[in-house]
Amino acid sequence: MHEWSLAEAVVETAIDFAKKKQLTKLTKIKIRVGELQQIEEDIFRYALSEILKLKGDFVKDTEIEIEEEEVVLKCRICGHVWTGKEIFNILGEDDKEAIHFLPEVAHTYTKCPSCGSTDFEIIKGRGLYIDSITGDKS
Amino acid sequence: MHEWSLAEAVVETAIDFAKKKQLTKLTKIKIRVGELQQIEEDIFRYALSEILKLKGDFVKDTEIEIEEEEVVLKCRICGHVWTGKEIFNILGEDDKEAIHFLPEVAHTYTKCPSCGSTDFEIIKGRGLYIDSITGDKS
Amino acid sequence: MIDPRKNIIKERLESIKRIVAVSGGKGGIGKSIISTLTALILKDDGKNVGLLDMDFTSPSTHIILGQEKLPFPKEEKGIIPLNIDGLSYLSIVSYTQDNPTPLRGEDITNAILELFAITRWGNLDYLILDLPPGIGDVLLELLVLTRKIEFLLVTTPSSLSWQTFIKVVRLLKEQNIPIIGALLNMVNSSTYGFEEKIISSGVRYLGKLDFYRDLERYIGKPDEIMDTAMVKELKDILEDVL
Amino acid sequence: MIDPRKNIIKERLESIKRIVAVSGGKGGIGKSIISTLTALILKDDGKNVGLLDMDFTSPSTHIILGQEKLPFPKEEKGIIPLNIDGLSYLSIVSYTQDNPTPLRGEDITNAILELFAITRWGNLDYLILDLPPGIGDVLLELLVLTRKIEFLLVTTPSSLSWQTFIKVVRLLKEQNIPIIGALLNMVNSSTYGFEEKIISSGVRYLGKLDFYRDLERYIGKPDEIMDTAMVKELKDILEDVL
Ligand SMILES: Nc1ncnc2c1ncn2[C@@H]1O[C@H](COP(=O)(O)OP(=O)(O)O)[C@@H](O)[C@H]1O
Ligand SMILES: Nc1ncnc2c1ncn2[C@@H]1O[C@H](COP(=O)(O)OP(=O)(O)O)[C@@H](O)[C@H]1O
Ligand SMILES: [Mg+2]
Ligand SMILES: [Mg+2]
Numbered sequence: 236m237h238e239w240s241l242a243e244a245v246v247e248t249a250i251d252f253a254k255k256k257q258l259t260k261l262t263k264i265k266i267r268v269g270e271l272q273q274i275e276e277d278i279f280r281y282a283l284s285e286i287l288k289l290k291g292d293f294v295k296d297t298e299i300e301i302e303e304e305e306v307v308l309k310c311r312i313c314g315h316v317w318t319g320k321e322i323f324n325i326l327g328e329d330d331k332e333a334i335h336f337l338p339e340v341a342h343t344y345t346k347c348p349s350c351g352s353t354d355f356e357i358i359k360g361r362g363l364y365i366d367s368i369t370g371d372k373s
Numbered sequence: 374m375h376e377w378s379l380a381e382a383v384v385e386t387a388i389d390f391a392k393k394k395q396l397t398k399l400t401k402i403k404i405r406v407g408e409l410q411q412i413e414e415d416i417f418r419y420a421l422s423e424i425l426k427l428k429g430d431f432v433k434d435t436e437i438e439i440e441e442e443e444v445v446l447k448c449r450i451c452g453h454v455w456t457g458k459e460i461f462n463i464l465g466e467d468d469k470e471a472i473h474f475l476p477e478v479a480h481t482y483t484k485c486p487s488c489g490s491t492d493f494e495i496i497k498g499r500g501l502y503i504d505s506i507t508g509d510k511s
Numbered sequence: 512m513i514d515p516r517k518n519i520i521k522e523r524l525e526s527i528k529r530i531v532a533v534s535g536g537k538g539g540i541g542k543s544i545i546s547t548l549t550a551l552i553l554k555d556d557g558k559n560v561g562l563l564d565m566d567f568t569s570p571s572t573h574i575i576l577g578q579e580k581l582p583f584p585k586e587e588k589g590i591i592p593l594n595i596d597g598l599s600y601l602s603i604v605s606y607t608q609d610n611p612t613p614l615r616g617e618d619i620t621n622a623i624l625e626l627f628a629i630t631r632w633g634n635l636d637y638l639i640l641d642l643p644p645g646i647g648d649v650l651l652e653l654l655v656l657t658r659k660i661e662f663l664l665v666t667t668p669s670s671l672s673w674q675t676f677i678k679v680v681r682l683l684k685e686q687n688i689p690i691i692g693a694l695l696n697m698v699n700s701s702t703y704g705f706e707e708k709i710i711s712s713g714v715r716y717l718g719k720l721d722f723y724r725d726l727e728r729y730i731g732k733p734d735e736i737m738d739t740a741m742v743k744e745l746k747d748i749l750e751d752v753l
Numbered sequence: 754m755i756d757p758r759k760n761i762i763k764e765r766l767e768s769i770k771r772i773v774a775v776s777g778g779k780g781g782i783g784k785s786i787i788s789t790l791t792a793l794i795l796k797d798d799g800k801n802v803g804l805l806d807m808d809f810t811s812p813s814t815h816i817i818l819g820q821e822k823l824p825f826p827k828e829e830k831g832i833i834p835l836n837i838d839g840l841s842y843l844s845i846v847s848y849t850q851d852n853p854t855p856l857r858g859e860d861i862t863n864a865i866l867e868l869f870a871i872t873r874w875g876n877l878d879y880l881i882l883d884l885p886p887g888i889g890d891v892l893l894e895l896l897v898l899t900r901k902i903e904f905l906l907v908t909t910p911s912s913l914s915w916q917t918f919i920k921v922v923r924l925l926k927e928q929n930i931p932i933i934g935a936l937l938n939m940v941n942s943s944t945y946g947f948e949e950k951i952i953s954s955g956v957r958y959l960g961k962l963d964f965y966r967d968l969e970r971y972i973g974k975p976d977e978i979m980d981t982a983m984v985k986e987l988k989d990i991l992e993d994v995l
């Protein structure tokens with residue numbers, strides 16, 4: 236349930252932005268979440284809606300769109316590129332939970348399937364971004 | 374004149390690549406150099422042509438195209454973005470020479486003109502790249 | 512594309528009165544031991560204290576506190592720090608245990624951002640940050656994420672530590688970050704004039720801690736270490752400034 | 754888009770017989786002093802020796818060698834290392850002097866690539882690399898750029914250094930990088946069983962160096978330091994392995 240703290244970050248940021256742009260209503264927030272972190276979308280959506288409820292009319296009916304970005308890792312030693320399923324299928328529950336909290340500890344639990352190195356670049360699929368914020372102007 | 378060592382790197386890399394692709398002749402190398410490093414184009418061109426001469430018919434008449442990529446720095450503290458002229462105009466000769474050898478020491482001699490921070494991202498204009506290698510196939 | 516995590520950090524740190532980063536640049540000068548003991552001293556004085564281990568390759572504070580392994584912190588609308596010896600405590604070790612965690616600078620930057628965005632420290636009088644050696648991603652990103660921070664600097668009476676100490680001082684001064692003062696650690700016979708050097712660098716000289724030959728015996732025994740002469744010395748030093 | 758610099762590194766290192774990286778993970782365990790003394794010992798033995806200081810935030814080897822400032826290395830179809838006390842020597846200090854140089858991981862990666870691509874070491878029997886603390890960009894990028902490398906590891910008899918030492922060992926072993934062995938440094942009265950710990954980690958135990966209370970007096974005086982008991986101890990340790 237640390238999805239809640241991320242949801243707070245999203246709502247605060249969107250409202251700040253909307254007010255700066257002098258919007259009168261926030262109609263939509265488009266969010267991109269990296270697959271690496273394995274955010275539970277149900278919980279995240281629930282948190283977002285609960286937090287929005289506290290923010291009054293300005294965010295009444297704000298639509299939330301969530302897009303998951305696939306993880307792509309690239310080995311710095313051999314250049315091999317690999318993705319989500321190959322990573323998660325072989326992880327234990329505790330390893331997954333550790334990565335859920337702190338995505339960078341993937342470097343502890345995942346290695347290049349081709350050469351065994353833990354020195355890889357996270358090309359895509361890490362972090363949390365707001366892609367766009369839409370609203371009404373008076 | 375460490376341009377010479379960079380020229381060697383370019384020629385070796387281009388020939389390796391061309392041979393792997395089974396080219397019979399290397400007709401053109403397109404190079405991109407970051408402005409930050411202040412590579413002297415005359416010296417660099419001279420070094421490239423001298424080194425190419427040693428490599429035989431394979432690189433006879435190889436055309437060299439060099440493009441300089443402008444430096445763009447972005448402050449990690451205040452977000453200010455600034456570019457080449459603003460950087461180099463205020464540098465002493467020794468500072469410039471240090472950066473010529475090791476571009477990263479820009480963090481020692483340059484700071485954000487807006488907030489004074491030395492923690493900036495080098496968005497563009499660092500390093501040396503081969504953009505394309507062109508040749509004939511038999 | 513906005514990263515919303517940066518935006519929430521101010522709110523996350525709002526309920527903390529003072530954030531004290533323990534640094535000094537060089538490795539092995541006693542940052543971890545001093546930050547841990549400082550946290551324990553303040554807690555024994557009745558304060559609400561947090562301790563965050565920001566050294567991701569050589570996390571040490573959990574070992575000083577006698578914790579071989581660390582459980583996951585609880586989740587409650589974010590992450591709730593562990594309670595270790597009465598300290599609100601967080602370390603990457605909860606997530607890595609004793610496995611190697613080879614992080615590049617970019618990974619470190621992301622990890623710090625995530626930790627600061629999701630941790631709910633609650634009401635604290637002090638949050639002590641144990642920094643890794645170097646003027647690298649951890650120190651720099653910290654200054655990106657918050658300016659509500661003061662530095663407690665450490666150096667040893669060695670020309671090798673001094674070179675980096677003075678660089679850290681210059682960096683912090685150039686950015687107007689408050690420096691509480693500097694502590695001279697591991698003093699054997701002589702201070703080799705480093706007391707004067709600290710003063711002439713424009714940093715408040717807080718005092719010296721002797722070199723304790725048998726300190727290793729107390730690592731992992733926080734209750735026993737609190738009765739040592741070293742902690743007594745440190746208490747005297749900190750009294751006026753924290 | 755290809756970075757041609759990576760490609761030339763093999764050639765640049767071809768004329769070097771052995772590349773020895775001094776590491777151990779933790780800061781302040783004696784990596785810089787040991788790498789510098791190792792280079793001097795080998796040179797006094799008649800070998801051609803290079804020393805590269807890879808600690809960009811806390812460069813120390815030049816101070817041990819008594820060089821306050823370093824000139825630019827000469828340019829001759831690349832960079833020709835300085836000659837310091839008979840060593841082929843290179844340090845970022847030539848380019849930064851004693852100014853703070855706050856580098857992020859990405860900058861470090863680029864700087865190492867550049868240095869390795871443009872430096873002409875010439876014929877060397879040994880190139881000694883003094884690594885910074887941490888399992889970070891320097892160590893990792895080094896393993897990206899070359900596999901013609903062996904590690905000389907250092908640790909102190911402290912549970913705090915041990916945690917990182919063992920992580921470095923695991924990382925190197927997993928990648929099949931040769932480890933020459935490990936040296937126990939700064940031994941006071943007791944080794945606290947660390948001799949046995951090193952052996953049981955599967956690394957050759959090379960021997961111990963005492964804690965020399967007056968070492969600081971010899972920093973910056975390479976000629977005098979070569980006559981000390983510490984160098985004698987180190988010579989004995991290295992004799993069989995280098
Ligand atoms: N005052 C002191 N006397 C004796 N040993 C000390 C003292 N301070 C630190 N140490 C020891 O020195 C080593 C480095 O200390 P540590 O706190 O890990 O430094 P850092 O965090 O700066 O790397 C540890 O083994 C520690 O036990
Ligand atoms: N055997 C030793 N006896 C006494 N002091 C030592 C010994 N080895 C190193 N030192 C001192 O310990 C400090 C850290 O050594 P240094 O070589 O800078 O370590 P590192 O490079 O691992 O950070 C320095 O002040 C150095 O003079
Ligand atoms: Mg520490
Ligand atoms: Mg207790």
Ligand SMILES: [Mg+2]
Pocket residue numbers: 784785786808811813883884885
């Ligand atoms: Mg060192």
Ligand SMILES: [Mg+2]
Pocket residue numbers: 838975976
């Ligand atoms: Mg001499």
Ligand code: NI
Pocket residue numbers: 236237238335586
């Ligand atoms: Ni969660």
Ligand code: NI
Pocket residue numbers: 374375376473828
């Ligand atoms: Ni040049």
Ligand SMILES: [Zn+2]
Pocket residue numbers: 310311312313314315347348349350351352
């Ligand atoms: Zn690989």
Ligand SMILES: [Zn+2]
Pocket residue numbers: 448449450451452453485486487488489490
């Ligand atoms: Zn700025």
